[in-house]
Amino acid sequence: SATSGKVEQQTVDTMVENTFSWILGGAFVWFVASSVLTFYRMFHSPRCPSTAEADGNACLRPLFKKGELVDAYMYLTTDPKLRWWTAEALEELQRAPLWNTSALPYGTPVPPELVNVPLSLESLHGVRRNESMLHLHCFMVRGGLQLADAMNRASSVQPNKALRQRGLLSADILHTRAKLTRHYPNILRRRRNLLGNSTEQTDDGDDANGSNATSQNEALPISVSVPIVGWKPQVYPKEALYWVGSAFCLSAFLRPSLTAAGARGGLAAVVLPWLVHLRHRQVEERRQMQRQEAQERMHWFEEVRPVVPHLMPVVRMSLALDDAAYDARYYPPLLYKEMTFTRGMPEEREVRYAVIGRHYAPPLAIDHFGIHQRSWRPLESNVSKPDPQVELELQIEGMIRYSVMQTIKESWKTYIHMGFQERDLEDMKDFLFRHPLHILIAMQVIGFLQMTLTTLAFKNDISFFRGRSDYAGLSSRSMATDTLQEIIIWLYLYDFDDISR
Numbered sequence: 024s025a026t027s028g029k030v031e032q033q034t035v036d037t038m039v040e041n042t043f044s045w046i047l048g049g050a051f052v053w054f055v056a057s058s059v060l061t062f063y064r065m066f067h068s069p070r071c072p073s074t075a076e077a078d079g080n081a082c083l084r085p086l087f088k089k090g091e092l093v094d095a096y097m098y099l100t101t102d103p104k105l106r107w108w109t110a111e112a113l114e115e116l117q118r119a120p121l122w123n124t125s126a127l128p129y130g131t132p133v134p135p136e137l138v139n140v141p142l143s144l145e146s147l148h149g150v151r152r153n154e155s156m157l158h159l160h161c162f163m164v165r166g167g168l169q170l171a172d173a174m175n176r177a178s179s180v181q182p183n184k185a186l187r188q189r190g191l192l193s194a195d196i197l198h199t200r201a202k203l204t205r206h207y208p209n210i211l212r213r214r215r216n217l218l219g220n221s222t223e224q225t226d227d228g229d230d231a232n233g234s235n236a237t238s239q240n241e242a243l244p245i246s247v248s249v250p251i252v253g254w255k256p257q258v259y260p261k262e263a264l265y266w267v268g269s270a271f272c273l274s275a276f277l278r279p280s281l282t283a284a285g286a287r288g289g290l291a292a293v294v295l296p297w298l299v300h301l302r303h304r305q306v307e308e309r310r311q312m313q314r315q316e317a318q319e320r321m322h323w324f325e326e327v328r329p330v331v332p333h334l335m336p337v338v339r340m341s342l343a344l345d346d347a348a349y350d351a352r353y354y355p356p357l358l359y360k361e362m363t364f365t366r367g368m369p370e371e372r373e374v375r376y377a378v379i380g381r382h383y384a385p386p387l388a389i390d391h392f393g394i395h396q397r398s399w400r401p402l403e404s405n406v407s408k409p410d411p412q413v414e415l416e417l418q419i420e421g422m423i424r425y426s427v428m429q430t431i432k433e434s435w436k437t438y439i440h441m442g443f444q445e446r447d448l449e450d451m452k453d454f455l456f457r458h459p460l461h462i463l464i465a466m467q468v469i470g471f472l473q474m475t476l477t478t479l480a481f482k483n484d485i486s487f488f489r490g491r492s493d494y495a496g497l498s499s500r501s502m503a504t505d506t507l508q509e510i511i512i513w514l515y516l517y518d519f520d521d522i523s524r
Contacts, residue, residue: 037072043482047475054471066426068356071348078515081351086194086382089346092166095417097121099140099203099337101147101155102214105486106193107200113174118159121338122415133417139336139410140203148406150204153332157204161340163197164386170196189377191384199340201389203413204332205399247303260301265418267294326344333399343425345383355383356422359429369437386425386439390418391415392432396445 070081089095098116106112122138140157142150149155164170177193190198244257271290277283349356355376363370376383400411435448489497 040482044479047478051471051475062427062482066357066423068352069353071350081381083351083355083376083378083381083383084351085346085348086191086197086379086384087165089130089344091129092126094125094164094166094168094170095124095127095290095340096162096170097125097415098160098162098163099147100158100160101149103156103158104157105160107160107198108174108178108187110171110175110178113171115511119146121159126143130342130346130419133340133415134420136339136415137412138338138415139412141407141410142402143406143410151402151404151406151408153206153404155328156202156206156332157334158200159203159338160200161389163342163389165195168195186377186379189384190387191377191379194379194382197384197387199387199389201391202340203335204402205335206330207333207396207399207401208330209401228503245305249303258298258301260298260305264295264298264302267298271295285417331400331404334402334411334413335391335394336398336400336413337391337394338391338413340415340417341386341388341425342417342419343386343422344419345385345422349383357384357426358422359426359433362433364436364440369440 071084072080097120099119099121100116104116105115107116119141121140124133127133141147142157147157150157153325164173173193173195177196186192210230244259246255246257248255248511267290271287274283274287274290345356355378358374358376360371361374363372378384402411438448
């Protein structure tokens with residue numbers, strides 16, 4: 024009866040384990056399927072049928088065909104209310120060019136390259152002086168057309184204000200704009216790593232009052248004077264103690280002799296006490312420097328840090344590519360849902376393709392959402408400084424990734440509305456906006472699988488230790504491996520610059 028009872032108990036445990044596994048697997052499949060179905064219903068738009076022209080139905084086609092030659096222009100200004108669609112504004116913009124390219128096949132990315140930001144121009148001196156912000160205007164024009172001629176032609180058509188706000192001036196011009204500078208205070212940031220070279224830096228990358236000398240004082244030598252000779256050699260007490268101690272231990276294996284005894288006595292009675300004295304002297308100097316720097320640091324924090332302009336480190340122009348034709352009898356495809364707050368209550372507004380005639384405009388924007396605040400470079404107020412350089416690139420992304428990322432960005436407005444700062448979400452931005460969409464999906468799937476396996480392992484641990492009073496049957500190698508993994512994770516966390524200690 025006891026044997027049959029154990030068999031029945033094992034059968035019940037197996038059924039419970041299988042049921043638990045099926046529940047977890049079903050939850051995972053339901054989560055993935057429901058998410059895919061929701062996104063499909065939200066963003067799917069009927070394609071243009073192959074018989075549309077024969078039936079007399081219109082289709083919405085992209086503004087530029089893939090591979091068509093286009094020209095791109097970037098200009099700078101300090102006027103936030105510039106009427107960029109007028110000829111007078113274009114003349115003002117052309118006085119401060121940043122970058123341009125011609126005969127670029129539409130849909131081809133531009134690899135990163137360094138460009139000079141012409142802050143030495145007199146019209147842009149107010150940026151360094153913290154008197155104005157720096158604004159970037161980007162134009163994409165159909166190949167073979169001059170920008171001025173295309174804008175003059177577009178001015179005669181008089182497109183509505185809504186299209187201008189979406190950056191669509193005519194069937195030949197796309198436009199976007201962004202701020203290249205932001206106002207941030209200089210902050211003191213302590214950086215550590217496992218190598219021990221701890222530094223305290225401001226946002227401009229300079230050490231605050233040479234505070235990195237504290238961590239490096241361990242390695243600074245001590246100058247000693249040799250009597251009569253007058254030599255002043257430099258001694259590293261800590262390292263010298265290791266070598267002298269090792270030599271003293273090794274001398275114990277020498278053949279007994281007067282020379283060996285004299286050498287051991289000299290090391291033990293003279294050299295080692297002298298090095299210990301130098302070591303104490305080095306430690307006292309380090310402590311004194313630490314106290315002095317602590318006072319300087321407190322004075323540094325008590326000061327009101329000035330707010331200075333910071334320059335965007337990377338100008339990343341993002342173009343969402345879509346070459347599909349859609350049925351014009353339906354609404355244009357949905358890009359994302361914009362979230363706004365009215366009297367504290369969230370509201371959603373559908374954002375679809377901007378349409379002019381029978382063509383829809385692809386989204387063109389300057390993407391700075393994934394750039395950390397600490398990466399923005401402070402500008403000095405001296406206008407005679409050389410022009411800074413920034414990295415510029417044109418990246419092409421698919422519409423699925425664009426819609427998903429815009430949806431995530433809009434959902435984050437809720438956290439900002441709740442009181443979170445942009446800097447609080449930087450690590451999550453780095454996780455979501457630095458990887459392609461398929462890698463992001465793979466990371467999410469792996470994370471879910473890891474959570475599932477961890478839960479099952481925890482359940483097995485409970486089953487293993489239930490009713491036991493010893494560790495018989497537990498692998499010592501697995502415990503050593505788990506401990507090593509935990510130590511590695513702890514070292515990675517300790518080496519991370521921005522983690523709280």
